[in-house]
Amino acid sequence: MKRFLSIFLVLCLLLSVVGCNKPTEPATGGDTPAPAETPATETPEVSDVIPYDGNGKVAIVTNTLSQNEEEYRSAQQMVDKYGEEKILHVLWPDNFMAEQEQMVSIVSKIASDPEVKALIINQAVPGTNAAVDKLLENRDDIFIVYCTPQENPPDVSSRADLILQPDELKMGDNIPVQAQKLGAKTFVHYSFPRHMSQVLLSTRRELMKAKCAELGIEFVDATAPDPTGDSGVTGAQQFILEDVPKMVAQYGKDTAFFSTNCSMQIPLIKACVDEGAIYPQPCCPSPYHGFPTALGIESGDYSENSLQHVIDETTRILDEKGVLGRFSTWPVPVAMMGTVASTEYAIKWMAGEIADKDTLDIKVLEECMAEYAGVSVVTSPYAETANGDTVTYDNYRLIIMDFLTYGE
Template sequence: MKKFISIFLVLAMVFSLGACAQKTEAPAQTPAETPAAETPAAEPSAEEPFAGKIAIVTNTLSQNEEEYRSAQQMVEKYGDKKIMHVLWPDNFMTEQEQMISTITKIGSDPEVKALIINQAVPGTNAAVDKLLETRDDMFIAYCSPQENPPDVVERADLILQPDELGMGSTIPEQAQKMGAKTFVHYSFPRHMSVVLLSARRDLMIETCKKIGLEFVDATAPDPTGDSGVPGAQQFILEDVPKMVEKYGKDTAFFSTNCAMQTPLIKACYDAGAIYPQPCCPSPYHGYPSALGIESTGYSADAMANVISETAKKLKDAGLLGRFSTWPVPVAMMNTVASTEYAVKWINGEVGDELDTKVLEELMTEYANGISVKTNTYVENSAEYPTFRLIMMDFLTYSEEDII
């Protein structure tokens, strides 16, 4: 099933959406141990949902709660004897050897039939290369990869990522629909060295020019720099009011970094500005913590409650119609859909060639019937059918969302 993989490791791009994180009060988790290599492969029983196990690798709870929780949902559904939830090290950028060790341990268990990685942070390719030296019989899915797309395709059977390039036009257009006259883009050199993020910014500039928005390219501190996440967040809290004072309340703000979303939402809320979308689209991403909303879980009812409470807060501030996101947490959807697809692959319900129709049906099921479509990633006229780019319609908070 796997293509031949070169033994040369691919240098990781200096990028981290894991540093781009939703902070919680929970302590950092430590990677779970996987069973030893001696563990014999068990014979599947008729009652089992699938033979063997599926390993899901996520960032820690303190790095990205949505990814962590989505893996836990799969553990709750299938049980910890079928789903192995393993964690990347918190400081994965400086702990590449531990990443390799984590994936190698997973591969040493012959019962593991599929590997889901969310996020596929820098260093994932090198870790998977070690796995593929001994295992070429495993279904591998990458979610939100941060390494060179053609190299990623050589290693993974399924790649899922929000359509970053498509957002180059949809986010400014959404901002204009909400009344924006100016569009402020916060990022930093490390993120702008990532091909997709840099290309998206260029498309945003082009779209703003086309539709008549003033584009402001603003540099923020890197959360992995000397000032850390607190320094980057404080910068956003202090800079947004200055931008609003300069350009007016009809200014839309966007940041490429997850850790900046909570202060960005809070600052936009306080200043009465416009916020078209988090970097990782989701009703949970930044909104509850920024607006003081208690989240009671990730079920359909819990999600509807979070959306309703967010709309109430915005209504109280007279800001309905000026804040939006996607209607479901895309990071969680990616874990769930790729895991469910892996189950079908293990059970022989899909073959080695990616069945896009089945994949999109699984996503739509997760999204409670909201249609989810994917596009093929294209680079330099080369198409990569297993690399699926996700796009959804916006949820613009309104009276209709209040229950």
């Protein structure tokens, strides 16, 4: 578990916040707000559920449906597949930044169940390390997975057995290049101080600025309200809806927009469609992330057929709106892939198919990802360089994919 690494390097990460069976309520404290108008999903047939084999349980902690539907739905897919005896789905509090004690309580309650042998956290929001530290005081036998962590990578790597996230720094180059391919002459980057205090996100922004300068694209650094602040998610979304038209009026339709926040993607997509602007990628790359709700598409049960339906309908609607060829994303929902692939890996480990908890079997991991994605998936280890020395974290796996451009 590499618990004794102590590397004084500072790089933090990303992503603010983010079906059929009801998730377990968070331990202690208030109720999680009920999601409104969620798309219906079908309850699986009994024959579709893999019987509990007694090897142990997997606990999956996700954000609420209102914060990130993909993370929530990916956990529910695992519940549907393996049953509630095998998979325990638990929710972070909606306003996790103000509920750190509740996060500790949630993880402690999970650890108190001796049958839980794996813990998957998607997203590993700020405060996850403190919650996991409490778990590690009493148990060191749990296989711990962080997806899209937002705390210092060396600290994260010393606690989790597996970390998964998109390669944010590589995106610093890839997203402006994609924006230029879509016709962008200006690039607007929406974020807020909490995200920009995370060095990995601020570093990605600097890489975007440098790449835009190299490509001859004007870079606009725009500050939006923090959805966890006083204005809440609604206020942040309303800001985007009102600000994008102003930006387009100032810089023209050949303006690409990017936001670091999940809850801003729906209004950002809608505003870009309405204004005829450019949208190279959601913060969490996926055909599901923002597109269905913004365009009025039924997401279905998030199966392979549903994914293709969402892609086809997105293409059709963007064509009708006259903006085909100006929107893109990744071909599969990377947030969902993180939950599904790490759950399947953990189940293989619990069944004895993977012998060593502390040494990843990268081949098996990538096979789990490829089975979900339907395409080959290759990961690379996270590395930091300081004073000429490079430290590589083999349990911290970075993911990058080619773009799906609607209309190509």
